Amino acid sequence: xDGRTLLKVVIITxxxxxxxxxxxxxxxxxxxxxxxxxxILVEYAATVYHSDLTELFTWTCPRxxxxxxGFQIIELIVDVKRCLQAFVGVAPDLNAxxxxxxxxxxxxxxxxxxxxxxxxxxxxYPGTEDAMVHHGFYSAYHNTTxxxxxxxxxxxxxxxxxxxxxxxxxxxMGGAMAAFCGLDLTVNLGSRNVSVMTFGQPRIGNAAxxxxxxxxxxxxIRVTHEHDIVPHLPxxxxxFPQKTYHHFPTxxxxxxxxxxxxxxxxxxxxxNSGEDPSCSRSVAGNSIKDHLRYYGxxxxxxxxxxxxxxxxxxxxxxxxxxxxDGNVILSRDIPASVLRMNVESNEQGRSV
Numbered sequence: 275x276d277g278r279t280l281l282k283v284v285i286i287t288x289x290x291x292x293x294x295x296x297x298x299x300x301x302x303x304x305x306x307x308x309x310x311x312x313x314i315l316v317e318y319a320a321t322v323y324h325s326d327l328t329e330l331f332t333w334t335c336p337r338x339x340x341x342x343x344g345f346q347i348i349e350l351i352v353d354v355k356r357c358l359q360a361f362v363g364v365a366p367d368l369n370a371x372x373x374x375x376x377x378x379x380x381x382x383x384x385x386x387x388x389x390x391x392x393x394x395x396x397x398x399y400p401g402t403e404d405a406m407v408h409h410g411f412y413s414a415y416h417n418t419t420x421x422x423x424x425x426x427x428x429x430x431x432x433x434x435x436x437x438x439x440x441x442x443x444x445x446x447m448g449g450a451m452a453a454f455c456g457l458d459l460t461v462n463l464g465s466r467n468v469s470v471m472t473f474g475q476p477r478i479g480n481a482a483x484x485x486x487x488x489x490x491x492x493x494x495i496r497v498t499h500e501h502d503i504v505p506h507l508p509x510x511x512x513x514f515p516q517k518t519y520h521h522f523p524t525x526x527x528x529x530x531x532x533x534x535x536x537x538x539x540x541x542x543x544x545x546n547s548g549e550d551p552s553c554s555r556s557v558a559g560n561s562i563k564d565h566l567r568y569y570g571x572x573x574x575x576x577x578x579x580x581x582x583x584x585x586x587x588x589x590x591x592x593x594x595x596x597x598x599d600g601n602v603i604l605s606r607d608i609p610a611s612v613l614r615m616n617v618e619s620n621e622q623g624r625s626v
Contacts, residue, residue, distance in 0.1 A: 305469070305493040307526050307543050312497060313569050314341045314368065315471050319445040320573050322361055322374040326585040327352065330361065331604050345372070348430055350604040351423035360420050360451070362427035370439040371431045373424060373455060375415075377446030377474075377574065383562060386447075390507035395480055395519065401461070405483035408508070408519075411450040411476070415458070419601045424455060425463060427605070439467040445573045446504055446565065449475030449496070453522075456491045469493040473568045474504045477519035484522040484548055496521065498554040499528045499564045506559030510549060520548060527553040528568070 321330070321337040329335035331350050338345070347363040359376040378386050395406040415421055428440065440459060444452035449472030456470035468491060475496050479487070488494070498505045511518040525544040530537050544550035566574050595603050 305495060305524060307495060307524070307541070309541060311368075312471060312495075312526070314365075315372075315441065315443045316445075316473055316497075316569050316571050316573075317342045318345075318372055318374040319377075319443045319448065319473055319568075320571050322359060322376045322444070322448065323379070323574060327602065327604065328585070331606075343367075348605065349423055349427035350602075351420055352602040353419045354600040354602065356414065356418055358414060358418055358420055358451075360424060360448075362424055362431065364431060364435060364438075365441075368439075368441065370441050371428060371435075373428070373440065373442045373452070375420070375442075375444035375448035375451040375455070377444060377448035383565075383574075387503055387507065387562070390476060390504075391509065393508045395517075399479065399483050399486070402482065402486040404516075405479060405486050407479035407483055408450070408477075411447065411478045412454060414447065415451040415454040419597070419603065420451070421455075421458070423603050425458075428459065428463065428465065430605075437466060439469065440465055442468065442470045443472060444475075445473040445568070446475070449473060450478045453478060453487070453491075453494070456494065457487055460490050467493075471495045471497065473497045473573065474499065474502050474565045476504050476507050477510065477521050479520065480518065481516050481520045484520045487522050488548075494522060495524050495526055497526045497528065497568060499568050500530065501557050501559060501561035502554070502564040503559040503561055504565050505554050510555075512549075523548045525550060525553050529557075 317337065317340070321335065321342060324330045324335045324337060326335060327350060329338070331347055333342075333345055333347060342365070344367065345363050345365050347361050349363075350359075350361045352359050357379050359379070360374060362371065362373050364370070365372045393408055393410070395408065397407055397409040397412055399405040399407045399412070431438075442452045442456045442459070444450070452470055452472050453475065456468050459465040459468050470491055470493070472495075496505070505521070508519045510520065523544075523546045525548070527540075527542045527544055527550075529540055529542070531540050532538055542553060544553040549555060566572060
């Protein structure tokens, strides 16, 4: 092979590599991963699955303790028709509003996962050119009772406690709703200091949406675990990076390394592409078991996953409203003086 032919081969090879391997690159503005904060927020993401609304509203459920002790719910929203649930409240130890969304419930998680394999980008995201998202995830937040309930509670929290940070979390489908909520709070409500941390979240939009989202909610972390199947869905096709679903940064991949008594968990902060091939994409996404446990915390409903169930004491009705579809919104006013004392104490003492 002469020199000219060799040069042609090199040029063609470079062109092929650049056209097939190109992926979205977002300006490096990753938030700092905080292990302690993650172990607290995963508790909230687990607690929102609780079906006993009385225990949840009064924060007396079995999960409502330890790292989340002292949390005060402002509003608990249940969309019974679609089996969705979220709460908004204030965590004195974090000096922050915490919003948590429940994940997949009321249907077989296996069926839900199989359905995700065939989901297409099927709706234009308002306000930005070429951005497309998953209609089901978008609608679960924007077109249900959850959004007005959440926004109302956030406004109440601001009136009571000022412009304290807002932390949004959720697991699985709840993580998808948490992301849309974080973007909504920033763009439409004008909230500052909004952060999002999700666990086992699926992809929700394309590269154009990721670029739009990342500029507006840069303080976002997606935690993935081992071979968890859901972060691999809907599928990502690397040869069509602008047309396929795409994760936004920053991913933290939890995985075990070592053998036997020498095994330990690594918390790897991935690159800023959203699709780091050395993180969860480096393994097969084939485990529902890994999807249901993060930081040793069990996530998901305790009841039959094929049944959507809520339990509520009749006395709780005085704190809420029920619409014609049976959807429930429970609200209460928190003594601001009590929380302010706790917040001031934490500002002077420990912080996370």
